Amino acid sequence: MTLSTAPATPPAAPVRGRPALLLTIVLLAQFMSLLDVFIVNVAGPTLQAELNASGSELQLIIAGYTIAYAVLLVTGARLGGRHGPGRLFLTGLALFTASSLACGLAGSTATLVAARLAQGTGAALMLPQVLSLIQLTFAGQARIRALTGYAAVVATGAAAGQLAGGLLVSADLFGWGWRAVFLVNVPIGVTLLFLVPRGLPLSRPAPTSRARGLDPAGLLVLTTAVTLITVPLVLGQERDWPLWCWLSFAAGAALAALLAHHSTRLAARGGEPLIAPRVLTSPGMPLAVLRIFLTMAINGGNLFVLSLHVQAPEAAGGLGYGALRAGLVFLPASLAFGAVSLLWRRVPAHRQPALPATGLLLSAASLLTCGLLLRDGADIGVATMAVFALTGVALALAYGPTLTGALALVRPEDAADASGVTMMTTQLGMLTGIAAIGTLYLDRGDPWPAMLALALVATAAAAAGAVARPATRVKRR
Template sequence: MASAASPTGMRGQPLSASDHAAAMMPKRRQRALVVVAGAFMMDLIDLTIVNVALPSIQRDLGADTAAMQWMVAGYAVAFAILLITGGRLGDTQGYRRLFMTGMVGFTLTSLLCGVAVSAEMLVVARLAQGATAALMLPQVMSLIQVMYPPAERIGALAVFGVLGGVAAVLGPIIGGLLIEADLFGLGWRPIFLINGPLGIVGLIAAWRLLPPGKSGHDGSVDLPGTALIAATLLALMLPLLQGREAGWPLWCLILLASAPLLGLLFIRHIKRRAGTGTGLVDPVLFANRGFSIGLSISVCFQATTTGLLFILTLTLQYGLGCTPLETALVHVPYAVGASVAIGNIARKALPRIGLKLLFLGVAVMLSGLAVLGVLIWTDGGLVGLGAALLLMGLGMGLVGGPLGPVTLSDVDLIHAGSASGTMKAVQQLGAASGAALIGGLYFTLAGGLSPEAARNAFLVTLPLLACMLLVVGFLVTRLPRDLRLFKK
């Protein structure tokens, strides 16, 4: 039986991950799907779980506003930088091995977050947490590709589409519940410490259930490309996150000026490696109009939604005096709306009405944003805020659900892995940008975060969020109308 117990094939060659997966029984494959789905959820929840805990962390660790932004954006920046490299390492070192390596790192860095004794230590731990997640998460989709034949793969991936939409808004809910419970008098720390037992269970299950072996077509890791994109993103994000608190010193301006130059060097580098199969990103992808515009939409949309959730949790607690539990409960309708829209409405409506569905989603989100602003201004109560967030969640799902399939629709299958990794990295970059730009404007306007200042800062920031949604709508008009997705 050629399985995990048999290290070589008939010709003495090591068995690939696909060979091992082919020998898996259906029940084991289903259990393996649960393992990787759990890791997928854990990663996405940790991206936003810290939002609702920021006031508690600030009081406990004396964090300044720049540190608060880093706690949210730093995770996404580190994740975006290493995501594609993590996927390549899975090809060369083995998917199960990299998945487990990433999970060990993610578990340990989560524990470091939970025992942090200073804001600086927590920021560094969050950066490390994002970096280890970038080793773990790419293996999830790679393992799905390996374990499931094409006919069954669509159903498995559909599960992840629903989980992705729900997990993004579950973070604040779970965070609020854990903080309110104040387990063992630890306050905010259990939002990170809970990953310890979850990680141990996940590691044991991964070792027993996931197929070992490497890719049948090993790739190489583009270390110069990784270094260049890391330098570009840090030159951009470091001033945006630190500049306001530091008073915009000369080094911030120098870094901002160098970011475009570093970006050009990165573009030149990937063009030089085009066609070799060794580049971090194949530039031929960007000749695909649907893919390029889809990435632009993803950046703007992710920045908008992440920025909104970031400042909303702050406004609810600083501006309206909500407890972490009340903040969590207000987010529940958002999660419900997103899951319903992604899992039911978007999946059925996209083949029928095409890109009009994304316009509808933008319109619903704009309506929800307007209602949210009126309720914050008039102190309309938590029930009204929940109704507005239900509307926002529905709109988010109508845009976010179809956006991935639309972006990847016309990508050639030979570039599917690279395109998927690039799209996920861009989404993380959008999330980091939202925390940096929207959060930076909010903190500038909110000053000392008094109740009145926090509410006013939220209201002044809303028009910017509305403009960003209008940009999303405009970019949708630039998408090709004859995408393969809409052809029978």
């Protein structure tokens, strides 16, 4: 498949004649909400001291957002398909903005954890609509360009969150301290709420397109399965991986298999399962889901390990950087990731299918080099920053073309399901990388074993495409 080739799907009409405004709104909301996955990492020490939070409470504050987000993503996508993506986007944006204010004003850890869960719920309602609106608004090369912008935003959100967190905590705006990382969302969210009615369609879908049911059984099984997988990923390391974590993983995997069986049988009877099997088996999607999961596991694990290492006290083998300096460490990777995510389409069309594997192999080499440079408490110099940038380039080559190539071939009527699946895969990949690689780093106190493990994952992800069947075009109905 040539990634720059327009998919053979019927072109979608521009929304209210202002597709550029629509894309600006949804990508800015996407970026804002993705920042909140990582922006709290750098603010963690300050937040923990002021609220007197325990280690487990701090983990819930940081990861409660991601848990709610990952659990409800597919549900949010299906609700958008049923009630209209513009309406669900507006609802999610309002909840996200209000809960950001609640986070910034929280006076206790319990209040902050509850507000973070509400934030994640708002994001889960809002963000699946971004891909749906792109799929339904743009066609051909315009869709490819829009998806490229989307991939750039997703790719840079994590590193930008670390940087933004460091800047906001160090600046101590209005004496807000850690609260600024949440309150900064409020003016942005209010501005977007004002613009949404001017740029997004807020009408309900036609009755024929709203006929799909919610599949309550599938919704219950998926929500339970994702919860059983994400909660131990977040809390396992802090509690030294007790037996309940492994039992939870096993139960989650069993329910995932049950969901696949249920979806297949329901679709065979003419029903509409929560995740349509044809989406998961559409051209290029299985390999894309695997590579997205592994790439984001690499990205999440890498950022988490580096964040811990640069802020850890020198006596513990870290570098002892402050919040601002720690945030600036991620600037080269963030800029490189964003730039390459926007520019990879300039590669000749016949070479684009090779970009994901090339990026993954390049990331393996850069991660190995990074681990060697940081061994034995070595400081971060020009060479290390250049390697960080190279890692950003490599992961952008792996992620952007993979996501864009798969979604460009999805039928417009399957846009909601595809949005939920790819975004849930992104979040689960990052959580898995943070849990697995973070544990390896915390157990050893040395970034080298973690970087070696990440390089092996990148190599395996590159090799996965060698045995996959090439994607083909979606045929017209």
